[in-house]
Amino acid sequence: MFNFPKGLYCDIRIEHTDSASYYVQNSEVMQNSETSVAGAMIRVYDGRLWYTSVTNDLQAVQDELDNLASVAQPDDNIENNPVVKMFEVHKDTVLKFEGDNDLRKTTREMREDLVKRCIDACDCDSFDEIKQWGASCSYEHKIKEFYSSKGAEIKQDMQQCFVHMFFDIVIDGITTTGSHAITGFDFDSVKGREDEIVKKRDRFLDYAKNAVDVTPGEYVCVLAPEVTGMFTHESFGHKSEADFMLNDKTLRDEWEMGKKVGSELVSICDSASAYGVTHRGDIAYDDEGTKPKETWLIKNGVLTGRLHDANSAAALGEELTGNARAQDFGFAPMVRMTNTYMLPGDRTPEEIISEVKDGIYIFGVIYGTGQSTFTLKPSCCYRITDGKLDTPVRVNVVNGSVFQTLFDIDAIGNDITFCDTGTCGKNGQAMPVSDAGPTIRVRKLTVN
């Protein structure tokens, strides 16, 4: 298919993306679009440098490959380069969304009808406090092809459908924005779920009317499953990405396998096919052509694994895990999570809350960050008083130390829930991921 130059490792990633969006705001249609995009990233490696080129002209791929090859320095022994030796060679086609479940077969009318049902169910205009609202239905369908000079030929697809609604609730001049997102991997799975949005509307109406400012300080925190998922991703997930420690002795010593890094209650896994159900971070192959593995990062509080691309696996002398991922054809792959989850325990959420005399229950989260200090920006919190959920409280940010917080987890619930709306940012790339976890209790987090 392509003429790969000798003495160089080369790979080509071609992507075709179809998407559509229908968005209504205060009864006015703000977006009604269907878009198709295609493009390719061409990479050449001569054992010293990577040379990459991005184009959205698919007729130019061979020319781009030849141009890159002309500035690289061929190496007759390139196949024995430690990184090149790591690359797997698969010939496979994994197209899961080509039948009736193909979102490209949905029509504008289908999206409009779904949005109308959500708007009708929510009936926002009958609430004086809701000054602005919006409802949308969108999808993205992507087919990725991967070809390498070692002989890999892979074709895989992924798609996801989103229904989203937000409501701006104004009480005493303060606007509280509540929202709810429904996601699925075919159109049928997002239909008929308007009641979820109505429940969220009511929760945020109550929150907007009754929330009081939290007194900043350190609190026992109970995290709802959705929050635990992001906590898992931010508090530890990023530290499992091996590309940050390649030749750094301090960090390699700090994150040595077998080291105790958390409470023995804590086990964390990254899997591109978690629990046998489709999730947002699923991939059949990563963007270097590697078949992903289930990687246990922490088992019972002990560090047991980390995530790799070919470069980090070669540098650390470890096995590939299939975590080389790129946002789209415009970016080179790097080490990223897929679906990262904390294993559930055997406690009920009610039991966990009942043991807290004074604390904060974090019901929802907007985003998080993960340096040595990880942060969570909650959307909705409640005070816990004498073992029961009490008044809603406004919390701006919750943070803790990566090195300490996993040790402070003292209860884990049995209610694991996946969140399939996540997008992780790293080095300028936004990556679809899933995260999951059960209700957990942390002895101490800083709340502002």
Added chain:
Amino acid sequence: MEREKISSHYTFCEVQIEESKIKAFNKDSRTNNSFRVYDGEYAGIQYIQGGNDDEAGFKKAADNLSIKRPYKFTLETGRRSRDKTERDYTDGDVMDIAKQSVEYLTSHYPDFKFSGSINSHKRNITMKNTLGLDYSNTDCQLSISITYKHKDSKDLDDGYFSIGQRDFDFKKFTDMADNHLQGFENLAELPDELIIQQQYYEYLSKLSESLNAEDLALDTSLLTGKVGEKVFADGFTLSHDVSDKETWFTPFFDGEGVVQEGDKRVYIENGVLLSGYADKRTAAKYSQPHTGSAGFNLNDVPYNGYLNLRIARSDKKVRELLDNRLTVVPILAAGGGYNEKGDYVTPVQKAFLCDGERFIGRLPEFAIKGNMFDIFGSGFIGVGSDNPVFNDKQILMKMDYSK
């Protein structure tokens, strides 16, 4: 029936640094087009990427009139071409600057590891229509972004600096690197009075949200009902400004082809709120002033939101504004932000104590807090006339510590 086309073309060349070594040489070149057809009632719009056949693009756009996307506004006319390019960078230029930068960093600061990017980025956007509109805006920048980590640090990274210039000056890059990496060696203590010195884009996020004329009209903005009132400090003047030579890649026209007089629009003058921002739809729907604020939506009708907000500079330099006081310069601060009341809190993981120009030493972790009305009100000191520390505009403002 009128036709309009927006076309954006950019080229990008990057040398990527990983663990203090050149790892990759990356190139990117893409073209994106939006074809628009107007029949007086509706707009038919088609986005097409790459090189294209204009007639095919306009035909698809005409077919999309059937979707009935309302657009009844008068199209713009006018001819203008602006090219801010001061220097075109070849691939070889970018590689040479990368090698020079890595050599400087590794030879002067062997106890640190560096990663990041040296890149040149050129972007041209044109907008033309059958009424005679013919606008073109071109800009080119070379930028260096470096993340550094001390060899003994257990953190993923210890700091970050970046510099963007049209005509690259290596001395400015080394001055910035020296300030960070020499300042890192010293430990400092938090001052009693917290004066933040920082590029101000993050802090303007709630204000730009609050200035949306639609939110003002719907009572969902913190500034609702305050048009004509003095809301912020005397010295606080805020404009959409695409005339500024320190502004990168911002076309002088908006997504509807509207140009502001002097390429500026003042929203807050000496603390007084003058108006919100509105594209043609928002202005018409809510009887607000039209401010040329349409975003470049290539696959549908424009949305309200083309803003390049700039705080007017003081005529005093940063050191003069400080009058011998010290500042705190956050380097890595993320995870918090504004809440619905305009209260701002964020943990600051890496920061320096500074005399306004030079870093004195690195500070322990802390959190900053303030309220939007205080940050740009009683706490606002000013934006200096010079660009120490960041090679960019920077705000000086009083904030509070948080636990």
